[in-house]
Amino acid sequence: MEVIRSKSNRLIKETKKLHQKKYRKESYLIEGWHLFEEARKANAEIERVFALENHVNQVTGSIPVTVVSPEIVQELSDSQTPQGIVAQVALKQPLFPKQLTGKYLVLEDVQDPGNVGTMIRTADAAGYDAVFISDKSADIYSLKTLRSMQGSHFHLPIYRVAIDDLLGQFKANHVRILATTLSTHSVDYKAIRVPDSFAIIMGNEGQGISRLVEEQADELVHIQMPGQAESLNVAVAAGILLFSFI
Amino acid sequence: MEVIRSKSNRLIKETKKLHQKKYRKESYLIEGWHLFEEARKANAEIERVFALENHVNQVTGSIPVTVVSPEIVQELSDSQTPQGIVAQVALKQPLFPKQLTGKYLVLEDVQDPGNVGTMIRTADAAGYDAVFISDKSADIYSLKTLRSMQGSHFHLPIYRVAIDDLLGQFKANHVRILATTLSTHSVDYKAIRVPDSFAIIMGNEGQGISRLVEEQADELVHIQMPGQAESLNVAVAAGILLFSFI
Structure with a gap:
């Protein structure tokens, strides 16, 4: 399992770009356990998880996990009180429906x-x-x-x-x-x-x-x-x- | 009319304390023209107005007006896009009603x-x-x-x-x-x-x-x-x- 403790790490810098709309073409970030669970329930394609060391066990399955420091979780989320997990999720735009009724x-x-x-x-x-x-x-x-x-x-x-x-x-x-x-x-x-x-x-x-x-x-x-x-x-x-x- | 251009001015520093709840015993700050007009319509006791030079004419009546720089308006409000006026208003707690119906x-x-x-x-x-x-x-x-x-x-x-x-x-x-x-x-x-x-x-x-x-x-x-x-x-x-x- 990869461990990153430096904010200037290339992967962290690349991932942080997803805070800007222009870089969110293929994926986006979610923060917190509630959204992570929702993503799983919806079978969303979770590309990578960044989690604190003591939370890593909560992430099961075959998702690539990167262990990071609290500072990096803070850096990747924009929350004042981040919950120890940030995940990168594939962005899938739904196709416009052929028929509208509802x-x-x-x-x-x-x-x-x-x-x-x-x-x-x-x-x-x-x-x-x-x-x-x-x-x-x-x-x-x-x-x-x-x-x-x-x-x-x-x-x-x-x-x-x-x-x-x-x-x-x-x-x-x-x-x-x-x-x-x-x-x-x-x-x-x-x-x-x-x-x-x-x-x-x-x-x-x-x-x-x-x-x-x-x-x-x-x-x-x-x-x-x-x-x-x-x-x-x-x-x-x-x-x-x-x-x-x- | 008083003009203040320095953030370290004593009045500005005192007024800024009203951002903290513990100092809001007798007055509080409002920001922007809409709230200022609402305060006037309600006959609230406006103790002082801080306004940009080109907005001062909009403040009529006998309210003490202090002309300040854009930086000071920004300092006194906590808005990203302040509207050129901050006013200090007397805080009046309403008395608990004797009868409740409604x-x-x-x-x-x-x-x-x-x-x-x-x-x-x-x-x-x-x-x-x-x-x-x-x-x-x-x-x-x-x-x-x-x-x-x-x-x-x-x-x-x-x-x-x-x-x-x-x-x-x-x-x-x-x-x-x-x-x-x-x-x-x-x-x-x-x-x-x-x-x-x-x-x-x-x-x-x-x-x-x-x-x-x-x-x-x-x-x-x-x-x-x-x-x-x-x-x-x-x-x-x-x-x-x-x-x-x-």
Whole structure:
């Protein structure tokens, strides 16, 4: 078993590059035992594990294991309190489905990795069939997004798409498009009856949904707020809608 | 008008201490124009404003203004992208109400400032009457919590309390106590009919609610999850419940 104690080791330096999106073409890093177990349960291809010496026994099977020091675990994860394991997992983009039918969540240009991860986790919890995210949304394979997502990317397919193409596909497949807006010139979500196939589109934290989505949507939806706050956090709003529509 | 360009200035150093909870006895800091406007609308006592030279005209009235450099604004806020204004606001704890009647949110030992702030913002949006937070929950006057809260502490009272006292007060005032749990040995929220006066208790991110709350609650509530995720983010769960019960 390989043992590495130096941060300047070539393998460590190469692996750390996976913190940057441009290097995450074929693999990405996950941190912590929970995600490692989720990866195993999902039969994800785990290419390598970096673990503390006293944790190595917890990694069974034929995965290559590298024993590293606590400093290196810290270096490879971006967590304040890393859990003694970082794993490199093969990145497999799912193929766009030939037919669309089911319940979908769409994220249009959501910037914050925590929001993106939390919404995917919520869609998973609520039993949605897939999540579609626009090119400009936060990357789902960053450690931050993965932490909020808590393994949900192992449970449901996540497609990175161009929004205009996606809207066309929804229309061709009779998937009803519900776009969320802050405007009260739209329907309160409590008055909405959803069909079997629908997609909820959540927009950017500051700007909301794009003009294109607003024009193409079958229905514009808002959450009526009797209180004084001007808006809801986008992940909270998504949670309310996703659970209301199941 | 005072102008300060040195980070080692005594006023700046004193003010920066307000980043630490132990110094926030009588005042706290807010960052950005949105919170500043909310403070004004709420007639909060703004003790001092630190602003960039080109923003000073935006601060009207009799508030003492100190012109500072961008580096000092950065130093006083903890934001990556500060907005050119930091204000020191008098901290006024609301008196515990003599009578309890209405819709309440209770946070028991919620650790993450972002979660605490987001839940208070959501309770505000949903028109709840007050929020009660346990001693061990994240401080609401940290810049992080304030950022997530988006000014909601100016809209509804937030009481820091001992949970056992609070439960006694709820019982004495016939406020129905609904405690959230992950256990499915409880009632799905969709089956709950709430009375006029009730309190929803959200627990710690890792441990959930305490044994005491579990025992004293009138009803244990969970959110049924048809999908594969093991749990929801606590702020998302709160959002679903708060809006479902209004």
